[in-house]
Amino acid sequence: MIGIFDSGVGGLTVVKEIFKYLPEHQIIYFGDTARLPYGTKGADFVKKYSKKITNWLLKRGAKIIIVACNTSSAWAADSLKKDFKKTPIFEMINPAITEALATTKNPSASLRAGKKIGIIGTPGTIRSGVYQKKFLKADSSLEIFSQACPLFVPLVEEGLVDDKITIEIIKKYLEPLKEKGIDTLILGCTHYPLLKTIIEDTIDSGIKVINPAESLAKEVKKYLEENTTTAKKIKRGSKHQFFFSDEPYNLEKISHLCFNKRIKPIVKDPFNV
Numbered sequence: 649m650i651g652i653f654d655s656g657v658g659g660l661t662v663v664k665e666i667f668k669y670l671p672e673h674q675i676i677y678f679g680d681t682a683r684l685p686y687g688t689k690g691a692d693f694v695k696k697y698s699k700k701i702t703n704w705l706l707k708r709g710a711k712i713i714i715v716a717c718n719t720s721s722a723w724a725a726d727s728l729k730k731d732f733k734k735t736p737i738f739e740m741i742n743p744a745i746t747e748a749l750a751t752t753k754n755p756s757a758s759l760r761a762g763k764k765i766g767i768i769g770t771p772g773t774i775r776s777g778v779y780q781k782k783f784l785k786a787d788s789s790l791e792i793f794s795q796a797c798p799l800f801v802p803l804v805e806e807g808l809v810d811d812k813i814t815i816e817i818i819k820k821y822l823e824p825l826k827e828k829g830i831d832t833l834i835l836g837c838t839h840y841p842l843l844k845t846i847i848e849d850t851i852d853s854g855i856k857v858i859n860p861a862e863s864l865a866k867e868v869k870k871y872l873e874e875n876t877t878t879a880k881k882i883k884r885g886s887k888h889q890f891f892f893s894d895e896p897y898n899l900e901k902i903s904h905l906c907f908n909k910r911i912k913p914i915v916k917d918p919f920n921v
């Protein structure tokens with residue numbers, strides 16, 4: 649199975665892309681609804697539970713792990729890769745960076761020269777500074793601007809993906825990035841791909857908006873095509889399992905927005921013993 653975890657229901661945006669790019673593989677999902685949000689927690693907390701969840705998914709038969717939560721990817725992915733050396737671990741940051749590097753060019757003559765990239769995410773992801781570090785390591789001439797958008801998660805969970813209120817909040821968060829002249833914007837949080845269209849329509853400026861869930865799914869597909877021994881170990885079929893550590897709030901709304909169908913949650917907290 650492909651093990652996928654998130655702090656809650658938002659990781660279904662990643663499941664959506666995995667279903668699209670790797671439709672034959674079986675997945676096991678874990679949403680840590682008992683402890684969300686991760687986006688405002690400290691690094692140690694996020695690392696601790698990301699490790700516990702990874703361990704649990706591996707015990708239940710996952711052969712590769714996708715860290716769908718961007719905050720976990722920011723704080724915990726590097727330590728997970730060290731702790732679980734034998735397991736292929738995928739996270740949300742590197743695939744989006746690769747795609748952004750191939751995209752940014754700032755063609756507008758009216759802007760100051762330089763490639764400018766915007767990143768939005770939870771307060772934790774932005775505070776981690778991980779995108780800045782990785783981008784500048786790849787290309788020190790880049791200019792990186794970031795913005796935490798904590799109101800986006802509750803807006804999506806309430807299903808307000810095309811509401812007037814959401815447009816106002818998008819303007820508030822994104823106008824400053826637009827004024828800096830970014831030409832590429834990374835949606836660095838599980839929920840934000842559900843706002844992609846409304847963000848593109850609201851900022852309306854030719855800024856290329858990157859959905860890391862799609863970048864990640866393409867990367868996993870490529871990996872499995874190149875690593876057939878691992879690919880063969882992953883169960884096929886559609887007996888997907890969706891575990892949540894507590895009742896998942898608005899699961900129906902989010903699963904409907906992601907894949908227009910219901911999923912049956914299994915509610916179980918393996919860490920509350």
Ligand code: DGL
Nearest residue numbers: 655685686687718719838
């Ligand atoms: N899944 C989180 C992320 O992608 C957003 C929700 C939360 O804060 O737990 O960063």
